[in-house]
Every structure is written in C-alpha cells, then in structure tokens.
Amino acid sequence: MAGGQPASLSLLLLESPYYNPHERKTIYPVKEQAKMDPRTVKRITAVAPIVLSLAALALVIEGHIEFGSHPPADEGWQAHLFQLLMVLAVPIILLYIAISWRTLKQAWPILAAQVFLWLLALGALRFFAL
Secondary structure, eight states: OOTTOOOOHHHHHHHOTTEETTTTEEOOOOOOOOOOOHHHHHHHHHHHHHHHHHHHHHHHHHHHHHHTTOOOSSOOHHHHHHHHHHHHHHHHHHHHHHHTSTTHHHHHHHHHHHHHHHHHHHHHHHHTTO
8 A cells, every 4th residue: 555545456466365366366265175975875865764754654653543543634733744754755765776776786675675664654544544
C-alpha cells in the first residue's frame, strides 16, 4: 500500500502465500478427505436390508400383539413405518447385487437372507391379516 491507498485485490492475491503463479489459481491448505472403502459399502448394503426387514417383522408382530386379528380402521404409524422400511430395503438390495455382481456366487447366502427376510415380513403381514 503506497501512500495510504488500499492495494488492489489482484496485488493482494499475488502477494498471498497461498497463490501459486504457475498454476494460476489459489492454493488453500486442504485436509485430506476420508474416502469410503468399497468393502465398507458392501458390508453396509449387506446388513441394512436384513436390519430393515427384521424391524418391519417386529412391527408386524407388535401390531398383532396390540390389535390382535382386528386391525384398526385407520392405518397407524406402524403401517406407515412398515411401508417405508419395506420400500427402502429394495434399492439397498439392488445396490448390494450391483456391488457384488462379480462375486455373486459368494454373495448368494447374504442375498438369500435379505430376500427371505423381506418376504417373511410381507408374509407375516398377510398371515396376521393386518
């Protein structure tokens, strides 16, 4: 700043310790971002549908205990939560298939458990007539 006048923005940028004139961009000290390991994603997509289906099955059993074979005329929060859990499990199962496509023979037991529990929750809903 000469003569008490403010320096221009370009002059300040050129004098900045984070400016590299060879790259023509400002360099900021950036922390290295954590990257998700593909094995972690595969584990999550393997376990999540099983947990969602078991939670849906628990809701069906809870509804049967609470209402018996005479469900209320209006759907309660249990029905809405059951629907959300079941719908959410489908894309996660499909993602698991997509991730483990090359090793599908090894993934069959987990995939079978996911589909079996999903169908079990639907079957329990039909069996208890809720």
